Amino acid sequence: MENNELLYNLQKYDIAIKTAVCEMDSLSGQKNLMTAEVKKIESDIESYENKAKANSIETAKLEKEVEFIETQIKKINDRFLLIKTEKELGKYNSELEKLNADKGALEEKIIASMEKQEKLSARIKKLKAELELKKAEFSEEMLLINEKMAAHKEELDKLSAHRREFVSGIPAAAVEIYDKLMISKNGVAVAVVSKKICSGCHLSISDNTLSQIKFKTAMVCCPNCQRIIFLE
Ligand SMILES: [Zn+2]
Numbered sequence: 001m002e003n004n005e006l007l008y009n010l011q012k013y014d015i016a017i018k019t020a021v022c023e024m025d026s027l028s029g030q031k032n033l034m035t036a037e038v039k040k041i042e043s044d045i046e047s048y049e050n051k052a053k054a055n056s057i058e059t060a061k062l063e064k065e066v067e068f069i070e071t072q073i074k075k076i077n078d079r080f081l082l083i084k085t086e087k088e089l090g091k092y093n094s095e096l097e098k099l100n101a102d103k104g105a106l107e108e109k110i111i112a113s114m115e116k117q118e119k120l121s122a123r124i125k126k127l128k129a130e131l132e133l134k135k136a137e138f139s140e141e142m143l144l145i146n147e148k149m150a151a152h153k154e155e156l157d158k159l160s161a162h163r164r165e166f167v168s169g170i171p172a173a174a175v176e177i178y179d180k181l182m183i184s185k186n187g188v189a190v191a192v193v194s195k196k197i198c199s200g201c202h203l204s205i206s207d208n209t210l211s212q213i214k215f216k217t218a219m220v221c222c223p224n225c226q227r228i229i230f231l232e
Contacts, residue, residue, distance in 0.1 A: 201225035
């Protein structure tokens, strides 16, 4: 086989290897997305649980304040029978009124806080159910993905071993040119010529160049895009 053909076949290995690597990257991307989705729900649950905890501490604090006001009310009520003057009665009334108003305001806050707690609990419950569903769904998908990845890995190992063996039969200087072109020509170092057109740059190749491919064993490149050309 002439060098151009060897390099063309080498490129076939490289394209297959690149495809397998892309497949693996894409599968690993899918895994990352699933993991991120689960983590997002878990962090949402954590954040809602923290809110619920803070809210329940706040509620307990409000309840303590109500208890305190109730003891105050009881204290001044105990003094009721000791009231002797209008002035004392007025003071008693205004104190009691203020305490009851404070108690009422606190109780309203407690109701609001309890409603908030219920909403948070419902949200947490919903998220936990969603998390379980996602985990079940993803564990099946993960299994499939892992199987596919293992198959790609096996294929990749095989391809890489074959490539190593194959490349050892090509002159090093030719491989060096190929490797450089592979980098500079966006992964296509060898272009097929069909109907006198280079598949790399889509320009026509002169008969003179074509005859060089047919009759010379030296490497022939496209005069326009510099890719190694190969007549299939
Ligand atoms: Zn070309």
